[in-house]
Amino acid sequence: MSWSARLAELGIDLPAVATPVAAYVPAVRTGRYVYTSGQLPFVAGELAATGKVGAEVSPEEAKRHARTATLNGLAAVDSVVGIDAVVRVVKVVGFVASGEGFGGQPAVINGASELLGEVFGDAGAHARSAVGVAELPLGAPVEVELVVEVS
Structure with missing residues (x-):
């Protein structure tokens, strides 16, 4: 079955x-890899949420926003x-704008990882970093980058 x-x-x-x-492009191919720029949880051109996770944004909401950002990365x-040229997902880097004392970044970025598993199965298993940061562009709660191998 194709990915599409x-x-x-x-x-x-x-x-x-x-x-x-x-001043950047959404994604670049070099050799057998495509690297995406950091993707925010935009929906129809609008940022779906702003705020820090563990403060203004709940971890459950942030997990959904990580899924949305990952869909933007796949786009x-x-x-x-x-999309059918994807051989496997190699790496996911997730950034979480974290409220003071919030340490649940891995659970938030599971929103990205779980989506990639649903879509690509074993080819969606990837290396990953989930990083807490003080601020993200436009006040976004999450940002996701992808590296995928392509045919």
Whole structure:
């Protein structure tokens, strides 16, 4: 089954590629890899939430926003090579704007990892970092980067 067929089976439509908020491109291919820029949880061109996780944004909400940011990352990959060219997900880096004392970054970034597992199965298993930060662009609660191997 192709990845695009798997997305359809899951009822997932990739969004339009998020417009960059600064001087960069959403994704770049080099050799057999596509690297995405950090993706925020934009929905229809609007940031889905702002605030720090563990303060203004609950961990459960942030996990959903990490999933949304990952869908934006997949859209960026699709725009460069087509989603069906993905061989495997290699690395996920997730940043979580964290309120004081919040240490649940790995659970938040599971929103990204679980989506990639749903879509790509074993090819979605990846290395990962989940990092707490003081601030993210535009006040976003999460940001996700992907590295994928392509054919």
